[in-house]
Amino acid sequence: MHCLIVDDDPLICDLLQHFCSKVDFISNTTVTGSGFESINLLGQHTFDLVLLDYDLPDVTGKEILPLITAETAVIMVTAHKDFASESYEYDQVVDYLVKPVKFSRFYQGVQKAKKYVTKPGIENSLFVKDGTRLTRINLDNVLFIRSAGNYAELHFSNKKVLTLMTLKQLEQKLPDFFQRVHRSCIVNVQKIDSIANGELIINQHEVSISASYEKELMKKIILLS
Numbered sequence: 001m002h003c004l005i006v007d008d009d010p011l012i013c014d015l016l017q018h019f020c021s022k023v024d025f026i027s028n029t030t031v032t033g034s035g036f037e038s039i040n041l042l043g044q045h046t047f048d049l050v051l052l053d054y055d056l057p058d059v060t061g062k063e064i065l066p067l068i069t070a071e072t073a074v075i076m077v078t079a080h081k082d083f084a085s086e087s088y089e090y091d092q093v094v095d096y097l098v099k100p101v102k103f104s105r106f107y108q109g110v111q112k113a114k115k116y117v118t119k120p121g122i123e124n125s126l127f128v129k130d131g132t133r134l135t136r137i138n139l140d141n142v143l144f145i146r147s148a149g150n151y152a153e154l155h156f157s158n159k160k161v162l163t164l165m166t167l168k169q170l171e172q173k174l175p176d177f178f179q180r181v182h183r184s185c186i187v188n189v190q191k192i193d194s195i196a197n198g199e200l201i202i203n204q205h206e207v208s209i210s211a212s213y214e215k216e217l218m219k220k221i222i223l224l225s
Contacts, residue, residue, distance in 0.1 A: 001025055001026045001027060001028075001048040001049055001110075001113070001114065001117065002027065002028045002029075002030070002045075002046065002047050002048050002049070003020055003026050003028065003029045003030070003047065003048065003049040003050070003051060004029075004030050004031075004032070004038065004041060004042070004045075004047040004049070004050045004051070005017065005020075005029060005030070005031045005032070005050075005051045006032055006033075006035065006038040006050060006051065006052045006053055006056070006061070006064070007033060007051070007053040007056075007077065008033040008034070008053065008055075008056055008057055009033075009053075010033065012053070012077070012099065013031045013033065015101070016029075016051055016077065016101075016106075017029050017031060019101075019103055019106045019107075020110075022103065023107065023110055024176060025110075025114055025176065026049070026110065030045070030047070033056075034056070034057075034058060035056040035057070035058045035059030035060070035061075035063070035064055036058050036059055038050075038052075038059075038064060039059065039064060039067055042064075042067060042068060042069075046072075047072050048072060048073065048113070048117045049072065049073045049074075049075065049110065049113045049117070050068055050072055050073070050074045050075070051075050051077050052064060052065070052074055052075070052076055052077065052078075053076075053077060053078050054076060054078040054080035054083050055078060055079070055080055061076060061078065061080075061083075062083065062086075062087075065087070065090050065092075065093070066090075068092055069092075070091060070092055071092075071117065072092055072117070073092055073094045073112070073113035073114075073116040073117050074090065074092045074093045074094065075093075075094060075095045075096070075097060075109045075110070075112075075113060076093060076095070076096045076097065077097045077099065077101060078096075078097075078098070078099060079098065079099045081098055084096045084098075092116070094109070094112040094113050094116050095108070095109035095112050095113070097109055104222065124138065124139045124140050124175055125137060125138050125139060126139065126173055128154070128161065128163035128165065128170075129163050129164050129165070130161050130162070130163055135161065137154060137161065139174065139175060139178075139188075140188075140190075141156055141157070142154050142155070142156060142178075142188050142191075143155045143156060143157060143187070143188055143191050143202045143203050143205065144185060144186065144187040144188060144191070144202055144205065144207055145167065145170060145178075145185065145186045145187075146167075146184060146185050147166070147167040147183075147184040147185070148162065150164065150165075150166055151163065151164055151165070151166075152165050152166065152167050152170050155205070157203050167180075167184065167185075167186065170186075171186060174186065176220075177189050177190050177220075179213075179216065179217050179220045180213055180216075181200065181207060181208075181209045181210065181213050181214075181217055182207070182208055182209065182210045182213065183210060185207055185208075187200065187202060187207060187217075188202070189217070189220050189221055191203065192221070195209070195217075198211075198214075
């Protein structure tokens, strides 16, 4: 995702840039402190996400919003609380963050933006070699993935697909709602039913959690909740 940050406070711009750098699906950021310059940038370039302040010295965020295409997600990032309810009248506004902003709240917002700009069934799917066939896998439906040597087993609620791909190779292609919980297992965090005593339950399957991955798993659960 290419993100445009529009805020006249350099410290806020630096913070939002730092937050963006921590999100793997945000690849580029452009920053401006001018409302007029943001309008020019929006006319010259395609952005997937705009982090937009309301109080700008030259043009308000409210005046900029109608100039942003419907394909672009907008997150208002501002101390101006009164505009919150009105901002949602604009279809592309997916979230409203009131300063000061914490990373966990920012991450929730950009997750909404990602869903807004992602075409269903494209980013969350991939083709895997299943025997002699290439089969499209809907990753939203995968419960967990186990390593089987040079193969990976993708477990669904009603079937299992074995593909000639190592867990490491597959992990690089997965969206961020997947998390490794063991050297030989990756789980779909959205499918977890419960966690207790170093194990998690997914659709009646018991999956062990390695101590070295437990902290990252809990961090991912908090961010995606």
